[in-house]
Amino acid sequence: xxxxxxxxxxxxxxxxxxxxxxxxxxxxxxxxxxxxxxxxxxxxxxxxxxxxxxxxxxxxxxxxxxxxxxxxxxxxxxxxxxxxxxxxxxxxxxxxxxxxxxxxxxxxxxxxxxxxxxxxxxxxxxxxxxxxxxxxxxxxxxxxxxxxxxxxxxxxxxxxxxxxxxxxxxxxxxxxxxxxxxxxxxxxxxxxxxxxxxxxxxxxxxxxxxxxxxxxxxxxxxxxxxxxxxxxxxxxxxxxxxxxxxxxxxxxxxxxxxxxxxxxxxxxxxxxxxxxxxxxxxxxxxxxxxxxxxxxxxxxxxxxxxxxxxxxxxxxxxxxxxxxxxxxxxxxxxxxxxxxxxxxxxxxxxxxxxxxxxxxxxxxxxxxxxxxxxxxxxxxxxxxxxxxxxxxxxxxxxxxx
Amino acid sequence: xxxxxxxxxxxxxxxxxxxxxxxxxxxxxxxxxxxxxxxxxxxxxxxxxxxxxxxxxxxxxxxxxxxxxxxxxxxxxxxxxxxxxxxxxxxxxxxxxxxxxxxxxxxxxxxxxxxxxxxxxxxxxxxxxxxxxxxxxxxxxxxxxxxxxxxxxxxxxxxxxxxxxxxxxxxxxxxxxxxxxxxxxxxxxxxxxxxxxxxxxxxxxxxxxxxxxxxxxxxxxxxxxxxxxxxxxxxxxxxxxxx
Numbered sequence: 001x002x003x004x005x006x007x008x009x010x011x012x013x014x015x016x017x018x019x020x021x022x023x024x025x026x027x028x029x030x031x032x033x034x035x036x037x038x039x040x041x042x043x044x045x046x047x048x049x050x051x052x053x054x055x056x057x058x059x060x061x062x063x064x065x066x067x068x069x070x071x072x073x074x075x076x077x078x079x080x081x082x083x084x085x086x087x088x089x090x091x092x093x094x095x096x097x098x099x100x101x102x103x104x105x106x107x108x109x110x111x112x113x114x115x116x117x118x119x120x121x122x123x124x125x126x127x128x129x130x131x132x133x134x135x136x137x138x139x140x141x142x143x144x145x146x147x148x149x150x151x152x153x154x155x156x157x158x159x160x161x162x163x164x165x166x167x168x169x170x171x172x173x174x175x176x177x178x179x180x181x182x183x184x185x186x187x188x189x190x191x192x193x194x195x196x197x198x199x200x201x202x203x204x205x206x207x208x209x210x211x212x213x214x215x216x217x218x219x220x221x222x223x224x225x226x227x228x229x230x231x232x233x234x235x236x237x238x239x240x241x242x243x244x245x246x247x248x249x250x251x252x253x254x255x256x257x258x259x260x261x262x263x264x265x266x267x268x269x270x271x272x273x274x275x276x277x278x279x280x281x282x283x284x285x286x287x288x289x290x291x292x293x294x295x296x297x298x299x300x301x302x303x304x305x306x307x308x309x310x311x312x313x314x315x316x317x318x319x320x321x322x323x324x325x326x327x328x329x330x331x332x333x334x335x336x337x338x339x340x341x342x343x344x345x346x347x348x349x350x351x352x353x354x355x356x357x358x359x360x361x362x363x364x365x366x367x368x369x370x371x372x373x374x375x376x377x378x379x380x381x382x383x384x385x386x387x388x389x390x391x392x393x394x395x396x397x398x399x400x401x
Numbered sequence: 402x403x404x405x406x407x408x409x410x411x412x413x414x415x416x417x418x419x420x421x422x423x424x425x426x427x428x429x430x431x432x433x434x435x436x437x438x439x440x441x442x443x444x445x446x447x448x449x450x451x452x453x454x455x456x457x458x459x460x461x462x463x464x465x466x467x468x469x470x471x472x473x474x475x476x477x478x479x480x481x482x483x484x485x486x487x488x489x490x491x492x493x494x495x496x497x498x499x500x501x502x503x504x505x506x507x508x509x510x511x512x513x514x515x516x517x518x519x520x521x522x523x524x525x526x527x528x529x530x531x532x533x534x535x536x537x538x539x540x541x542x543x544x545x546x547x548x549x550x551x552x553x554x555x556x557x558x559x560x561x562x563x564x565x566x567x568x569x570x571x572x573x574x575x576x577x578x579x580x581x582x583x584x585x586x587x588x589x590x591x592x593x594x595x596x597x598x599x600x601x602x603x604x605x606x607x608x609x610x611x612x613x614x615x616x617x618x619x620x621x622x623x624x625x626x627x628x629x630x631x632x633x634x635x636x637x638x639x640x641x642x643x644x
Binding site for chain 1: 452453454473474475478479483484486490491492493494495499502503504506507508511550554
């Protein structure tokens with residue numbers, strides 16, 4: 001009973017039950033949007049892992065995300081017609097991201113580059129990749145049928161690409177022994193299989209990382225964050241441990257990149273851009289870097305805020321008899337909200353970071369831990385009731401409220 | 402006659418025009434050696450060079466018969482040397498038990514490391530505080546925790562840089578007991594300023610002054626040495642620069 005009443009079990013139920021119900025409780029669009037938040041969350045978790053737990057701030061975690069996406073796209077576009085699955089593309093994307101992280105990490109950590117410079121180097125890496133990716137618009141930038149496409153992003157060419165399905169990066173497609181036909185994890189108006197793939201990958205990676213943090217590697221990297229000189233004087237080669245965690249985080253970012261390429265069936269150089277790199281840092285700061293779920297929470301909040309603000313139009317009409325100052329203020333607030341949601345996001349970030357030093361998730365968990373009895377008796381039933389009602393309403397047209 | 406565990410030959414450390422360390426020193430296995438000297442004598446710099454935290458300008462350090470000059474800290478530690486730094490250097494956000502577990506795990510692995518960490522908790526008297534974050538500990542407790550971390554991996558040589566700094570009399574007595582216990586299995590070199598503490602533990606004392614070994618001998622010999630008194634009180638001919 002003690003085990004079942006643990007705050008971990010409560011948190012898992014409060015998070016997982018709604019996420020599992022989403023495809024039945026809302027339109028597929030919601031699931032698709034949530035899937036991309038989770039993909040960004042996975043990327044943010046990889047940053048939180050090395051930043052929050054090992055104290056290494058990688059400003060260019062998006063480099064590994066982008067490499068994973070491009071490698072998956074290039075291999076997937078070339079092989080999908082022949083093999084009808086994307087196993088090699090998945091492995092290739094993961095390997096490319098992990099290899100890049102291992103090489104960059106090796107030179108950083110074995111070259112004894114300090115933490116501030118590690119941030120600058122990783123940022124430079126993603127910007128170099130951005131500059132490279134945008135310069136690949138020419139006809140010569142082709143791997144098989146996969147064309148890099150410069151600013152326009154990666155697409156397939158050749159005879160088969162006359163069909164739009166072959167023109168785009170393929171969705172994650174499995175054809176395992178024993179399966180009669182390949183299974184595509186599509187995300188569109190009919191299918192939410194891709195949503196469950198992203199959810200499943202997020203849950204599995206989260207559990208694996210939690211397990212990892214409880215292993216020797218996790219303990220030592222946390223210890224390195226606290227006091228590297230002390231850890232080295234205990235006999236640990238701190239460079240190796242930092243490299244190992246950095247490579248794992250790079251691989252997770254690469255996985256997120258592959259899921260992104262498969263989700264949107266598209267990848268362009270923006271994934272290497274400064275804006276996306278900064279957004280990832282914001283997700284982690286907002287959500288909290290000392291909790292693995294922080295990245296997911298930050299990504300969901302910023303993502304939702306962005307799409308919400310894009311729809312909000314305050315003061316659609318400004319009264320003709322309004323004074324000049326009122327007109328100015330109304331017009332200014334309309335422009336800020338409509339045309340510069342980033343400003344509002346920034347304000348939210350500054351506000352949250354000033355008030356909550358650790359970001360949103362850690363204090364939320366502390367609150368839930370302290371009041372878990374209420375969580376079990378009030379919060380969980382409320383969530384179950386709401387989502388149960390949503391599912392009944394949408395699936396069987398049984399709307400009570 | 403016991404074998405020397407540490408042989409330091411013509412070791413120097415130069416910071417620009419300042420020669421912070423310039424010494425020869427031999428420590429036998431099983432010794433409890435005290436290293437004293439006024440502020441700026443080069444004791445902590447010497448410890449940092451020994452433990453791999455700093456590269457020397459010249460000279461050699463032989464530890465357990467191997468030339469370890471300029472080795473990285475982790476390699477020196479793997480050969481059996483551990484250090485308690487001058488400023489308490491613990492893993493502040495980790496629990497007291499986790500601090501000791503990380504320290505023991507390298508040598509003994511996860512399970513055995515945890516068992517040894519729990520044993521060490523009793524030795525340093527912090528069993529009640531096992532689950533507390535190390536940052537909650539008092540100054541003296543932090544010092545004991547670090548001594549525990551430095552000794553839980555069963556090193557052959559332990560360097561302790563000012564283990565009783567800022568401690569009460571009772572805390573100093575407890576530290577003396579800890580040190581004696583540690584010395585049963587390991588060679589210990591202690592840098593200290595507290596002469597009462599040194600009287601309680603020392604068999605052989607080395608006095609450093611301006612980076613060099615000024616004099617070496619028993620506590621009685623050191624205390625009766627006029628030059629040592631001059632150094633500490635800052636007067637007399639011995640206080641002048643000797644180079």
